[in-house]
Amino acid sequence: MTTLLIRDGVIDDADQIAGVHVRSWQAAYRGLIDQEVLDGLSIPDRAEGWRRNLSDPLPTIIGILVAERDGEIVGWTSFGSGREEEGAGDGEVYGIYADPAEWSTGVGRALLDAAEQRILDAGHTRAYLWVLDGNERADAFYARQGWVADGASKVEERPGMSLREHRRVKHLAGS
Incomplete structure (x- = not known):
């Protein structure tokens, strides 16, 4: 396997980031989210959103990183300052996904390590x-990366779905 490069995402990465985003949702969330929703995910729609995110990031964004192998994006993460009132002063990993073909190859760990450092x-x-x-994986x-469930939970409402989520936290200083 060739070397994995972790770098800042740029607008030209939008299509490949969107591809990873859609494929990873369809694989990771099968049985957890309505299959019709997963089947309806669109790489072009996601790419348009990623072009916006990369050209005009939210004020809380610290970074968007991609994992690249042989010129192909195989994973991504976005992170920044905490968006929750309760987490004021904390950082937050907004999303982290690896292409399903890259699961268990170290892509996720490399992205998470880089995001934690940033x-x-x-x-x-x-x-x-x-x-x-329900996302046991x-x-x-x-x-395994030292993130601990703290008992907090929420329901995030998105078009066509309600996502029940629980929070994990990690103390980064000295880790």
Whole structure:
């Protein structure tokens, strides 16, 4: 397997990021989200959203990183300052996904390590992320990386779906 490069995402990455985004949702959330919703995910629609995110990021964004192997994007993460009132002062990993063909190859860990370092460098000594209830693969991954479930939960309403999620936190200073 060739070397994995972690770098900042740029607008020209939007189509490939969207492809990873859609394929990973369709694989990871099968049986957790209505299949009609998963089947209806559109790479062109997601790419348009990613072009907006990359050209005009939210004010809370610290970064969007991609994992690249042989010129192809095989994963991505977005992160920044916490968006929850309760997590004011914390960092947050907004999303992290690897192409299903790259699961268990170290892509997710490399992206998460880089995001944690960037969040720490931005002055946040603690961070949190949200995991879809029932996503046992993700829960096990985050647990191995030192992220601990803290008992908080929420329901995120999105068009056509309600996502029940639970929070995991990690103290970054000295990790």
